[in-house]
Amino acid sequence: MSGLRVVPAWRHGLERLYVCRPDGRNIAWYDREAGRVNLLSEELGQDVLAVLQPFITGPVTVGPPPVPSPAELARLSLHPDDDLAPNRPGEALLIALDRDPGPPRRLRPDPRRRALAAEQTVGDALDRLDGAGWHTLHSVPLPGGDRVHHLVIGPGGVYCVRSLYARRRRVVVTDPMVAVGRHEPRALLRGLRADADRASYALTAEVRPVLALAEPSALALTTPPREVRVVRDADLSELARTGGVLKPADVEGLHAVARDRRTWTRV
Structure with a gap:
């Protein structure tokens, strides 16, 4: 025995x-x-x-046990409180609504809930890319209260994705302005480029900005956006068809750095 x-x-x-x-x-x-x-x-x-x-x-x-890669060692040494990988789509909004759900009855819907619906729709679509060698981080916090809605890392590179609620509405993009339905246009592309630049600085890698529209009825690009890709949530799977930019080891290494909350404290 x-x-x-x-x-x-x-x-x-x-x-x-x-x-x-x-x-x-x-x-x-x-x-x-x-x-x-x-x-x-x-x-x-x-x-x-x-x-x-x-x-x-x-x-x-x-x-014998396989020798861990540098990315695995970084993950194993990461404190759970600093690990952004478990974040759900719309994590920051979920926490905000849990702390302050607002009055039970409103004449107009709470804009936070629409923003949450957009992040969840886009986030779920991005999470489905995991099987194709991609990683997605949600609600990446930036100094000053800003955040990257979704950071996508895979064979096709690194993308900073911002979700926009557009359910059954026509979206008109005139760089840098974006108009949803009858609402006044907003300079969303300017802020999206700034977020991508900050992410690029934090990761020391090229990060490309993407505006993801959640369930729009139509999309019109009157001026081709500079450096920004505008897509519908149903078309996000096209990212999985891009490749040739990052090797698998590079993808894992960038993901290990990006999931660490401390990476984003000085951008």
Whole structure:
């Protein structure tokens, strides 16, 4: 009898089965998702496989733990309070509405709720790019109370995306002005370019601005926007077709830097 025991645990949202000595020290773990048994002590490899046998499903690779990449080391050392990756689309607005939901009845809808709906619509579309090698961070805080609605990092580069509520409304873009329905035009593209410049400074990488319209009825570009891409939320999947700008290691490295709240404190 080896005296080894199997202890299930969750790490980064995934289940792992740890193999422990009688004194409680870990000597191996089984990552079912990766199909790998990681050994900290190769001399006990046969004993580890014997005790894990009832839990193993399918073929497995056995060996020492893989050496973590610099991006993985940065993620592992990041304090949870400084990690922006768990932010939901519209995180800042969700917190603001939770603290101050406003009066129960209003003659006009709370503009924060429309802005939230836009960020959630656009954010959900961007999150669906994850399987294509992209990462999206939501509600990235900037000094002075500003924020980047969505920061997208992938093979096609880095994008600063601003959401705009336009449900069933015609949007007219005359750089730098944007008019939604009958509302007065606003110089949204000027602020979007400024956000992209700040993100570029923080990441020391080119960041391209994108204005994402949530459910517009029509879009008219009377003046081609300078450096800014204007898209409907339904067309955001086109970003996944772009590539050739960043290698996978560069994507992971930039994501590790961008998800750290401290990266954005001096921009």
